[in-house]
Amino acid sequence: MNFDQLFELAWEVRQNAYAPYSNFRVGAALLTKDGKVFTGCNVENLSFGLTICAERAAVTAAIAAGYAEFVSIAIVSESVSPVSPCGACRQVLSEFVPANEDMEVRSANPAGDIFESTLNALLPRARAGILGT
Numbered sequence: 001m002n003f004d005q006l007f008e009l010a011w012e013v014r015q016n017a018y019a020p021y022s023n024f025r026v027g028a029a030l031l032t033k034d035g036k037v038f039t040g041c042n043v044e045n046l047s048f049g050l051t052i053c054a055e056r057a058a059v060t061a062a063i064a065a066g067y068a069e070f071v072s073i074a075i076v077s078e079s080v081s082p083v084s085p086c087g088a089c090r091q092v093l094s095e096f097v098p099a100n101e102d103m104e105v106r107s108a109n110p111a112g113d114i115f116e117s118t119l120n121a122l123l124p125r126a127r128a129g130i131l132g133t
Contacts, residue, residue, distance in 0.1 A: 001031055001035065001037055003072070003074055003104075003106055006029040006031060006037065006072065006073075006074035006106075007029070007074045007076060007106075007108050009027075009029040009037060009039050009074075010027040010028055010029040010039065010054075010074045010075060010076040010108075011027055011076050012027070012039070013027040013028070013029070013039035013040065013041050013054075014026060014027025014041055014054070014076055014077070015027075015041075016041045017041035017042045017043070017054070018041075018042070018043045018044055019042060019044050020044060021044050021046070021048070022044060024042075024077065024078075024079075025041065025042065025077065025078065026041065026042045026053065026054040026075065026076070026077045026083065027039065027040075027041050027054055027075070027076045027077075028040050028041070028053075028054035028055045028057070028058045028073055028074065028075045028076075029058065029073065029074045030055070030058040030059065030061075030062055030070055030072075030073045031070065031071050031072045031073070032062060032067040032069060032070055032071065033069035033070065033071050033098060034067060034069070036062070036065070036067055038058050038059075038061040038062040038065065038067070039058055039061070040054045040055065040056070040057025040058030040059070040060070040061055041054050041057060042054045042057070043057065053085070053086060053088070053089050054075065055073060055075060055085050055089035055092070055093060056088070056089055056092050058073070059092055059093065059096065062096075063096075068096050069096060069097070069098050070093065070096045070097060070103055071097075071101075071103060071104065072103060072104035072105070072106070073085075073093065073103065073104070073105055073106075074106050074107070074108070075105070075106070075107040075108075076107065076108050076109070077107070077109065078109065078110055079109050080109065081109065081113065081115070082107035082108050082109050082113050082114060082115035083107050083109075083115075084105075084107065084115060084117070084122065085105065085122065087123075090119065090122050090123040090126070091123065091126060093105075093119055094119055094123055094126035094127065097119060099127075102118045102119060102120045103118060103119040103120075104116075104118060105117045105118060105119055105122060
């Protein structure tokens with residue numbers, strides 16, 4: 001599965017986003033180490049802190065299906081510049097990257113602009129949390 005295909009799936013699921021407060025719809029397609037793809041979209045809540053980002057929605061779908069090792073994620077939105085995962089999504093994603101590996105992170109907007117990074121670059125020392133592991 002290449003990023004063009006992941007982006008296509010992310011744009012498709014983005015249509016299902018529930019964003020009545022911000023009208024900012026986001027879609028994500030997450031690729032597991034086993035080659036399976038799980039998608040997610042953002043789900044807002046009037047209590048904005050309870051909003052679920054597209055990235056975390058995709059993670060929970062993968063975990064519910066029994067997959068817990070991820071290698072890449074594609075994220076899409078109708079933003080001027082491609083979005084980057086928020087801090088909470090970065091931390092949740094890092095939980096499921098195999099040890100001593102990294103995850104490719106790419107996002108796109110309708111203009112075709114692409115942001116490319118890795119999870120380690122976006123969240124260095126993610127596994128060196130409060131437990132000191």
